[in-house]
Amino acid sequence: MIPERDSETTFDEDSQPNDEVVPYSDDETEDEVDKQPAVEAGQNQINREAEESREPPRKDCSWQVKANDQRFLEQPQFKRTVFLCFKKSKYAGNAIKTYKYNPITFLPLNLFEQFKRAANFYFLVLLILQSIPQISTLSWYTTLVPLLLVLGITAVKDLVDDIARHRMDSEVNNRTCEVIRDGRFKNTKWKDIKVGDIIRLKKNTFIPADILLLSSSEPNSLCYVETAELDGETNLKFKMALEVTHRYLQEESAMADFNGLIECEEPNNRLDKFAGTLFWRNTSYSLDADKILLRGCKIRNTDFCHGLVIFAGADTKIMKNSGKTRFKRTKIDSLMNYMVYTIFVVLILLSAGLAIGHTYWEQQVGNSSWYLYDREDFSPPYRGFLNFWGYIIVLNTMVPISLYVSVEVIRWGQSYFINWDLQMYYPAKDTAAKARTTTLNEQLGQIHYIFSDKTGTLTQNIMTFKKCCINGQRYGDCRDAAGQLQSHPEQVDFSWNKYADGKFLFYDHYLLEQIKSGKEPEIQKFFFLLAICHTVMVDTCNGQLNYQAASPDEGALVTAARNFGYVFLSRTQNTITISEMGVERTYDVLAILDFNSDRKRMSVIVRESGGNIRLYCKGADTVIYERLHPRNPKREATEEALDIFASETLRTLCLCYRDISQDEFEAWNKKFVEASVATTNRDEALDKVYEEIEKNLILLGATAIEDKLQEGVPETISRLSKADIKIWVLTGDKKETAENIGFSCELLTEETTICYGEDTRQVRSTKDFFSGNSKCSLALLQTRLENQKNRAGSSPHSSLRMNEPFFQGSKDRALIITGSWLNEILLEKKKKKKKLKLKFPKTAEEKKKQTEKRRRAEAYKEQQQQNFVDLACECRAVICCRVTPKQKAMVVELVKKYKKAITLAIGDGANDVNMIKTAHIGVGISGQEGMQAVMSSDYSFGQFRYLQRLLLVHGRWSYIRMCKFLRYFFYKNFAFTLVHIWYSFFNGFSAQTAYEDWFITLYNVLYSSLPVLLVGLLDQDVSDKLSLRFPGLYVLGQKDLLFNYKKFFLSLLHGAITSLIIFFIPYGAYLKTMGQDGEAPSDYQSFAVTAASSLIFVVNFQATFVCFQIGLDTSYWTFVNAFSVFGSIAIYFGITFDFHSAGIHVLFPSGFQFTGTAPNALRQPYLWLTMILSVAVCLLPVVALRFLFMTVWPSESDRIQKHRRRLAAEEQQWKRRQSAFRRGVSGRRSAYAFSHQRGYADLISSGRSIRKKRAPLEAVLGGGAAGPGPAPAT
Incomplete structure (x- = not known):
């Protein structure tokens, strides 16, 4: 059992999570991870040139594996001491063991674990005392029978659980796959696979160990894998073997003769990181995570593949991630334990008082009572001492032995009531509510703060192409083919398009008519850009196109282009094939300029059929407008459309292009290649090169994507607010997106006074803070911090705590802050590594000053955190935008620490896992982003609206x-x-x-x-x-x-x-x-x-x-x-x-x-x-x-x-109307969401797999912040 985390933990920028590193989390930023060996370049031709000139292996790559040579792994240097002089190979076998007991160890080990509990050990001591005749007046069975009952019930429960684990282990270990044995592939059980074996895996089979992909049935040895068992994500990932292994390791005989040596990092739990080198034929080849297939994944859309086992069994990454679980305890648990300690103290005091009474009685009465003679010549004090222990036994029922068992039975039953609640069943996905833990039920009734993700939690995370603006003209309203508005909208008929997605709905017939007429070349360029500028991968199944998109936004845009006649059909590492109104054309992809949260855009450079080179770009309006050519006639009209789309809470994205000359491209491409193979600061170098080409762009238009609120979200938030539960929304999207959703779900209202975190210089006093302007700033916080800093500096003993409230008057206020502001207020900036300098011993006075300086800095930092929490908690609602998963967990931890309040975190993506684990209660939603949040949660269900029933009813x-x-x-x-x-x-x-x-x-x-x-x-x-x-x-x-x-x-x-x-x-x-x-x-x-x-x-x-x-x-x-x-x-x-x-x-x-x-x-x-x-x-x-x-x-x-009867009669009439989306301020723009990390351009151009370090949309941040100024008039 892992103890509960220390509630006094504070976060700083270099801190790591208290639990294990979760798959695809943001717990480590790229600059915090050790530099990897040289990786493959972004294009296939670069790969071939670079593979022969890899850097030598890293010194920390101490894990060595030689193919088809088990004797190599039996060398003394690969053994470790396990006990005294006994040694064992450091390479684990592939059999997994998740069970705790076997028939021999069950009884002693289970009893040992149970007697580690204070109550059980206490009654064991009592049982021993009862065996002493001089002090016990009770029979031994009065303690033994209840103790055996408690131990027996717990042991049976543990045994049932362990038998289930035995069965699961046996089922997995006895699966089979083909392994090279004696020069041939033979069926072998998973538990018999060893490090260094070469295995063959077929379509739709699970991967038994962490293996290096050598070759596959696909061109260029691509391999498609599904990682649902690993991280819950259902979209396919793409891996690709080295060029040299793809070329030479296709035949069975070649596999049997393969003797390559791999040096790589030791086994670890970082699912998206791998560093190693393959030595073969006197040449070294760099390895990274894109060539590794992890245990737990499933082979998809690939007939077969071959791999070399690098990590097996307990050393695999999935097993390294499955070992630690944070133990959570309820507030009542802690209070109950203190009360049991209080009872124990009362028991001792009562026993001592009664023993003193017996001593006095013996002196006054007992010695003179001949009929009480017991042949024992004991003095009264000694008899009193014996009676003290006798009363400890007699009064032992004050400490209730059956209390903990009864509590567990009640919690177990309450958990089943949650599981059986049909009103929390989501039929659309056949998802029932699930209590994944049985120890936290009553804490559901004590929640003070809810921390919620936005996309996929409050919204559906099902992106729909709703409207667009092309060449200054808005499309998407309900219009007929002549452009006239319709009072009764009719769905556009896409039956003429054999590739059309039947689920796509659109109501503007005029746009389709314009495309078919071909009179508007800008419209054709618009949808051509949507079809070509992306990182989507395509898979064909039964003649149908299935798109595998990095995020729902990208999938929605490509699907829209598909329905309007510009169909993305296929791609290779260097080409992309598109059907343009029925005509298939293949284009050379010269470069993909990837996106991240800083760039807020992505681009592709393609060579068209006539030899012209053109750059297509899409991104947030703020960054695109900065890079437009000065002469863009439709700039103002498009900006007006963006304002209109933002007021409708639609997510916007700008599209543009530019033509590039051959000479300009060649000069730029040389820099691009150099940046692509850089071993240090590669991302920064690429961003700098991208900036040089993404300029003087010509604006095509803008897209508007809808991400609807889930059903019942406004009603749920309203009820939870009436229950005095404060709701914080923590999202990676931009401020405007989250703010508009806040109005839509009624977290914010027109009467709400909104404070923004970035305007910290406008207001200097409490008097000015709410002087009629609803868009206030947080200068009060800054002023308060500075004053406290000055006070701390002037008097080291002065208190930094200020208990006066930040706000006066109305409580209907909200705080909106960004992740960058959060870092500035709460965290110290990272210090750059200094060069090694010769240091002389410090004097005692210097050491004292340094210690005092450090103490003051820590005190000031803690006060910053305290003041932020105080200010935020005085607001009815808080929205944190552009925050990373690490920051989400940090915010939850700060509220837990400084407010001592019960917190609940709810989310649906992998980037919500840290937040879910940090909160007292974690709730996962089975959404569009896999099951990882659910697997890490304490409770799960299918929709956010069920949270009100979980808390207000069951809790x-x-x-x-x-x-x-x-x-x-x-x-x-x-x-x-x-x-x-x-x-x-x-x-x-x-x-x-x-x-x-x-x-x-x-x-x-x-x-x-x-x-x-x-x-x-x-x-x-x-x-x-x-x-x-x-x-x-x-x-x-x-x-x-x-x-x-x-x-x-x-x-x-x-x-x-x-x-x-x-x-x-x-x-x-x-x-x-x-x-x-x-x-x-x-x-x-x-x-x-x-x-x-x-x-x-x-x-x-x-x-x-x-x-x-x-x-x-x-x-x-x-x-x-x-x-x-x-x-x-x-x-x-x-x-x-x-x-x-x-x-x-x-x-x-x-x-x-x-x-x-x-x-x-x-x-x-x-x-x-x-x-x-x-x-x-x-x-x-x-x-x-x-x-x-x-x-x-x-x-x-x-x-x-x-009055329950009268209320029951009114129940049918009491129904809250469904809230419609409120119209937000026109200046709020909701941009396309970009990921925290760089995208998948290098993976496509190099043929490597699409991998996700975070969930597709939660991890992604929206485009740049729109200015707060007034929007153009419509």
Whole structure:
């Protein structure tokens, strides 16, 4: 079990995640990763020239693999010491082992793990103490039976889980593939594959190990793989072998004779990184991740491929990523543990006090009582010492052994209720809600902050080409072929196009008519650009074109061009084939100028059929407009269209081109080749070269893509806001995109005062902060930080904490910040590496000054973080734009640290994984970006709207149920245990028990466990519909109103009062009572039965009143609850009569000594009157108080429960209308989203695979920020 992460962790720019590096995450930036060996160039011809002149292998490449030579790997230098002098090969076998136990180790290992828990170890110590006759007055089975029950239930659960892991391991290890053995390919089980083997894989088979691709059935030895098992992404990736292995390793005999040596990095968990060198035929060849096929991937659209095993089994990257899981604990868990520690302290104090009482009693009474002589000559203090341990045993039930097992059972049941909730089932994808953990359910009812991704979480992440602007003319409105607007839109018929995508919908017939007429060459260039300027790969299946796009945006643009007659058909490393209105043409692709979040654009340079060279470019409007030729007549008209598209929350993109002369291209291409093979700062060099050619562009127009909100998002956000849950949107898109979506989903309204993070110089005081301008700045934060810095500098002991609020007045305000601003405010800039200098020892004074300077810097940095969190948390909503996955996790961590609030993160992509793991609760959405977010989450479902039901219904119910269970559980244990203390005043503090041993043994196991367990599983104060209708009920959990130390001590007090009644009413009744036979029945056995029977009635009926509210209304009361209460009482009496029978006493005389007690005692009417009186005195005050609170001081749930019938009648009329998209400010533009990393141009031009370091759209950042100035008039 991994301990919970330290809540005091802070992030800085060089920090790494606390858990494992997740696939394709942004935890490491390119400049933080060690420089890789020289990689292949961006074009095929460059590859052939460069392969013969690779750099020598890196010194840190210590992993060596030789093909077809197992003896090479058995050399001494490849062995490692595992224990003492025993050595083992450092190369793992390919058999995987995820199970924990085997038949020999299960019992000892499982017991060891269970006894590491403090509660179990405590009861083991008690069991040992009970074996000492001098201190124990209880039989050993009173502790052993409950302990065995707890250990047994846990062991069975662990065994079932491990058997499932055994079966999964066996299924995987016994798969087969073809391996070179004795010069031929033979079928071999996966578990028998070794490092250095050459294997053959066929289509639709999984890859058994991490292998170097040698050759395949495809041209240039391309290999298509699906990584869904690895990272959840379903789009195909493309790998390509070295030219030399592709050329020479096609035949089986050549494979068998291959003896290449590979030197590479040690096994690690970086899925998208690999550095190594192949030595073969006296030549070295550089290897990178684009030539490696990873275990867990599946071969697709490739008949067969060959590979050399580099990493096997536990050394594979997928196994390296599967080892660590962050352990999350709930707030109630922590509080419950502290309460158990409190009980333990109370137990020690009580035992010590009673032991002192026994010492005094021995001195005053015991020594003079001849009938107590036990042949042991012990002094009173020593007897008191022994009695201390005796009371530790007698009162051990104050520390509830069954508490943790009961909690786990309740959580397990609550998780199934979430899984079975049909109202959280998404039929479109056949996706049901799934509780992937059973330990966090009640924490769902205590959420303060929700951190949500945007694309794919709030939106559908299904991009649709909606509108466009070509040559200054806008298209996309509902118009007929003549250009007239239609009142009843009709879908454009694309049946004339055999390649048309039937799912594509468009309603502007006029645009299609213009294309068919051929009168507008700019329109033809527009769609030709969409068909040629991209990095999409195409696959043909059953005569249908299937596009594999790097992002949904690219797929939407290429699909639009396809339907309008410009169809992307195929591509090679250097060519691309397009069908232009039925005419197929192939163009030479001379270069692909890749995009990233800084460039915000991409370009291709192609040679057309006439020999002309032309550059086609698409990108964000801000960067494109900066590079346009001064004479662009349609510039203003296109900008006006961009404003209109932005106001409709559409994602915009500008298209342009320019012609290039042959001489200019040749001069530029020389620089491009040099930058492509650069071993250092390659990306920067390429960006500089790209800038030289992307200038004087001619504007063609703009596209507008729609990414609709998911169904029910505005309603969900509204309800969650009413539940006092603050929502932060963390997205990689540009500010305008996120802001418009904020208005659409009603996170922002027209009344919301919006503060922007980048304008930090306009305002200098609180007075000016909200002086009527809704677009405020954060200068107050900067001023506050500077003042605090000055204070810190003037007085090292001055407090940096300022508790006054940032804002005054209305609370309806929102904060919008960017990732760059976040870095500037919260992080220190990276220091450049300095050259090695000779340093002399520092004096003590210099060291002191340096330490003080460092301390002040840390204090100031921490105060910056504190102030940011304080400011942001005073806002109703926060939108963080252009943030990386690392920053997402950092923001969540800061709120956790400084606000001590319960957080929830929800997302659908791989770049949300860090955020999901960092938050207290992680929720994954099964969206368009694979299953990695789901696999890393605690809960998952198909749509964002189900979050309201997860929190407001299941979360709230789980919290209320768990709180009621814990309060009642502590109460019933105190009521049961404290009777022994009152009894001690009448037995000389001798650690004698007030009940028989078997009653003590079975009390928590059978007699009182079921009713309260069902309270924890089934209780409801209001229905699910009313929970959603009145989200204000949710604040109970946020404020910890139902379970805290106050409630705990009230339960202790209630239990103490109950124990007093349970003891003293029977005591008084027996004091001067005569039975029907004329004898006084005041024997110990009859008293124990009376007290025990009264207790059973009280605690079970008390559970009834937890569920059954006396008054005008009832809460959730079922047959199961009634059966559990009366069934528990029946079980008690049935077992008691059996254990008090003469038959069982004959069989076990020493264990059953209350022979005939229950039948004799329960025949007496006064005993039943005594029990009725005890129960009445215990329960009537509870009923009266409950009735008083319901009538005089009712809670909101009480009021709702009182009027539930009227509310149910109104339920059909209460339906919130679906919110339409609000029209945003025209100046907000929503640009095409670019990735954080460079795109896939080099992968296409070199034939390498398309790989993703992040999810396609979450990881991508939108285009440049549009200016806030007024838009042109329409």
